[in-house]
Amino acid sequence: MSQILTIDDLKARAKRRVPKMFFDYADSGAYTEGTYQANEEDFRKIKLRQRVLVDMTNRSLETTMIGEKVSMPVALAPTGLTGMQHANGEMLAAQAAEEFGIPFTLSTMSICSIEDVASVTTKPFWFQLYVMQDRDFVLNLIDRAKAAKCSALVLTLDLQILGQRHKDIRNGLSAPPKFTPKHVWQMATRPMWCMRMLGTKRRTFGNIVGHSKSVTDLSSLSVWTSEQFDPQLSWADVAWIKERWGGKLILKGILDEEDARMAVSTGADAIIVSNHGGRQLDGAPSSISMLPRIVDAVGGHVEVHLDGGIRSGQDVLKALCYGAKGTYIGRPFLYGLGAGGKSGVTRALDIIRKELDITMALCGERDVRNLSRRNLHQGS
Numbered sequence: 001m002s003q004i005l006t007i008d009d010l011k012a013r014a015k016r017r018v019p020k021m022f023f024d025y026a027d028s029g030a031y032t033e034g035t036y037q038a039n040e041e042d043f044r045k046i047k048l049r050q051r052v053l054v055d056m057t058n059r060s061l062e063t064t065m066i067g068e069k070v071s072m073p074v075a076l077a078p079t080g081l082t083g084m085q086h087a088n089g090e091m092l093a094a095q096a097a098e099e100f101g102i103p104f105t106l107s108t109m110s111i112c113s114i115e116d117v118a119s120v121t122t123k124p125f126w127f128q129l130y131v132m133q134d135r136d137f138v139l140n141l142i143d144r145a146k147a148a149k150c151s152a153l154v155l156t157l158d159l160q161i162l163g164q165r166h167k168d169i170r171n172g173l174s175a176p177p178k179f180t181p182k183h184v185w186q187m188a189t190r191p192m193w194c195m196r197m198l199g200t201k202r203r204t205f206g207n208i209v210g211h212s213k214s215v216t217d218l219s220s221l222s223v224w225t226s227e228q229f230d231p232q233l234s235w236a237d238v239a240w241i242k243e244r245w246g247g248k249l250i251l252k253g254i255l256d257e258e259d260a261r262m263a264v265s266t267g268a269d270a271i272i273v274s275n276h277g278g279r280q281l282d283g284a285p286s287s288i289s290m291l292p293r294i295v296d297a298v299g300g301h302v303e304v305h306l307d308g309g310i311r312s313g314q315d316v317l318k319a320l321c322y323g324a325k326g327t328y329i330g331r332p333f334l335y336g337l338g339a340g341g342k343s344g345v346t347r348a349l350d351i352i353r354k355e356l357d358i359t360m361a362l363c364g365e366r367d368v369r370n371l372s373r374r375n376l377h378q379g380s
């Protein structure tokens with residue numbers, strides 16, 4: 001890993017190691033991928049204010065997210081099918097996050113189940129919930145997350161209907177999945193990936209199979225999942241989930257000031273400014289471009305987090321300057337996982353931590369909690 005200096009280096013290695021259909025699944029956005037690209041590009045447009053002759057010793061990246069101590073303000077975002085980037089992917093990523101002292105968020109659509117992840121971690125992780133039409137299943141998921149002592153529920157609001165990603169359709173990753181000789185070839189050319197996959201029993205949606213009455217096999221699973229997202233999800237459902245969960249609640253997928261104000265009125269502990277990594281509404285603005293407006297709109301009444309397009313510690317710092325209390329990375333940790341399993345995830349986190357630390361120092365700051373808009377170059 002000594003030649004791996006950037007998240008892009010991890011991405012290039014993951015591309016060589018993960019079968020194309022699954023690498024593309026991570027590295028894709030909706031329709032033209034314009035929002036996916038804007039998430040990254042808009043970070044590059046923001047300029048930082050360089051300061052000199054400021055004491056840069058004794059720096060600290062420690063802070064809190066929803067009251068939980070974190071070694072740096074970066075969490076692992078919930079990502080579906082993570083266990084297809086690398087066998088046991090969710091368990092390995094959760095362990096890497098725990099060792100690093102940052103939150104791991106398990107997706108409803110994970111390969112490893114809530115119980116799998118709980119069995120290999122000692123600290124509480126966060127659970128991301130999709131509200132499915134089958135409300136008994138949703139309640140069962142909430143109960144399982146409570147039993148596993150998850151310390152926060154991340155409720156995703158921006159997937160009432162599934163956005164279209166052309167690459168997934170071309171690769172046959174739609175419902176029902178179409179397996180062709182091309183897929184067999186794609187997997188055969190990644191022998192290490194195949195060997196690891198054959199060595200684990202965890203190859204399907206662990207939170208769903210065996211837990212929903214309607215899912216008995218792979219084919220019923222794919223039809224069930226594609227039909228289950230609830231197009232009628234409402235703010236009343238958010239209140240219902242909040243009451244049934246009873247613990248810390250984070251609302252994910254806020255990209256509009258009015259929605260942000262509605263989110264405040266639910267009493268949630270945090271909101272995540274997010275466009276689902278550009279995988280849902282193509283044409284939506286980047287997350288970072290909306291962050292300052294949303295921070296202003298909620299006026300400190302809720303903790304604001306951000307995800308989408310973070311590829312470096314500089315990006316994390318820019319989000320903090322605009323008022324985010326914490327950030328999340330999706331693809332960067334998936335690339336790490338595909339490139340090198342648990343140590344690849346750790347490498348991604350090491351890269352971001354070092355970049356954040358050096359950049360903060362060169363901005364003349366010693367404590368990540370002190371970053372603010374005054375650290376941005378005027379005009380950013």
Ligand code: FMN
Binds near residue numbers: 109307
């Ligand atoms: N968000 C969810 O709330 N639930 C999911 O199951 C989920 N699956 C995802 C799968 C992949 C492959 C990716 C890349 C993203 C997924 N997301 C999901 C969105 C991420 O949580 C996050 O919003 C996004 O990845 C942030 O952008 P970034 O990848 O540029 O860091």
